[in-house]
Amino acid sequence: MVNYRYLGNSGLKISEITYGNWLTHGSQVENETATKCVHAALDAGITSFDTADVYANTKAEQVLGDALKGQRRASLEIFTKVYWPTGPGGPNDTGLSRKHIMESINGSLTRLGTDYVDLYQAHRYDTETPLEETMQAFADIVRQGxxxxxxxSEWTAEQIRAGHALSKELGFQLVSSQPQYSMLWRVIEDEVVPASAELGISQIVWSPVAQGVLTGKYKPGAPLPEGSRATDSKGGANFIKRFMHDDVLERVQQLTPVADELGLSLAQLAVAWVLQNKNVAAALIGASRPEQVAENVKASGVVIPAELLARIDTILGGVVERDPAKTAEGAPASRAV
Structure with a gap:
């Protein structure tokens, strides 16, 4: 079963393995299968579920809401996000303006079938809306319950500091950051994590298995597995391509003895690895089959000895991306519409 951790310096506990439905619900997998995956997560003790209005253009929220019907609401932690374009993509259907935030939270609540979300996240930083406007809208949403x-999500350390300062002035506090983080992608370690730890903010990290690369299923020089994310034309292949190089894939295969020593699969090792970071409250996992959920949950509570962490660093060596500037480089310079 899953362990739980506090989110930031709040009193909220979340499951350290959190179920996310990016790239799956409403697009890659049928609704019936998605529901089975959600129920598998509940059976494994996962109480925290992460989605966003942009996933499958709002369909993912609807699927998650339907899958959670009948569950005791107070026993769940439901997270969603706002920023990216939704609906027909009009000029105000994106960003972090007061208008878009207020309309988006209402739409998300309707689709999720709940009166409130436990965590509402700015999916990216909006360079075209004053931060004061954004934070005031969030403050009002909190006051409205x-x-x-x-x-x-994916804010730089400087942006997090500015947002945190404003939130405190407005009577609430940022409690979380949702960045990409894995053995291969460590860009948050030098700036985002220290700033967050100082401010009482936790990380809820996405892609701990590097879009599936750290499962070891992609072999150097071998054909891509049929039906894998690397073959997905709906978006998966685009996200995974940065890791699809033989030097990376060869080093991932060399992690197998480390995983074996811990009695873990490579995927479980990858999830357990991000949870060794004390600033990480949860690792987000997705699933296209219920059994994947049960397997990933086995990473909860695992302690990786220091000598094995050092061996992982030696094996991966120079293929690890550590440049903190990558967070800003990956952010939109302007709104999409």
């Missing part, structure tokens, strides 16, 4: 906590 539509969101209990506020977080951000």
């Amino acid at each position: 539509k969101a209990l906590y506020i977080g951000v």
Whole structure:
């Protein structure tokens, strides 16, 4: 079963393995299978579920809401996000303006079938809306009881500091950051993590298995597995391509003895690895089959000895991306519409 951790310096506990439905619900897998995956997560003790209005253009929220019907709401932590274009893509259907935030939270609550979300997250930083406007809108949503906590996703350390300062002035506090983080992608370690730890903010990390590369299923020089994310034309292949190089894939295969020593699969090792970071409250996992959920949950509570962590670093060597500037480089310079 899953262990639980506090989110930031709040009193909210979340499951350290959190179920996310990016790239799956409403697009890659049928709704019936998606529901089975959600129920597998519940059976494994996962109580925290992460989605976003942009996933499958709002369909993912609807699928998650349907899958959670009948569950005791107070026993769940439901997270969603706002920023990216939704609906027909009009000029105000994106960003972090007061208008878009207020309309988006109402739409998300309707689709999720709930009166509130536990965590509402700014999916990216909006360079075209004053930060004061954004944070005031979040403050009002908290006061209205539509969101209990506020977080951000893929913000730089500087942006997190500015947002945190404003939130405190407005009577609430940022409690979380949702960045990409894995053995291969460590760009948050030098700046985002220290700033977050100082401010009482936790990480809820996405792609701990590097879009599936750290499962070891992609072999150097071998054909891509049929039906894998690397063959997905709906978006999966685009996200995974940065890791699809033989030097990376060869080093991932060399992690197998480390995983074997711990009695873990490579995927479980990858999830357990991100949870060794004390600033990480949860690792987000997705699934296209229920059994994948049960396997990933086995990473909860695993302690990786220091000598094995050092061996992992030696094996991966120069293929690890550590440049903190990558967070800003990956952010949109302007709104999509």
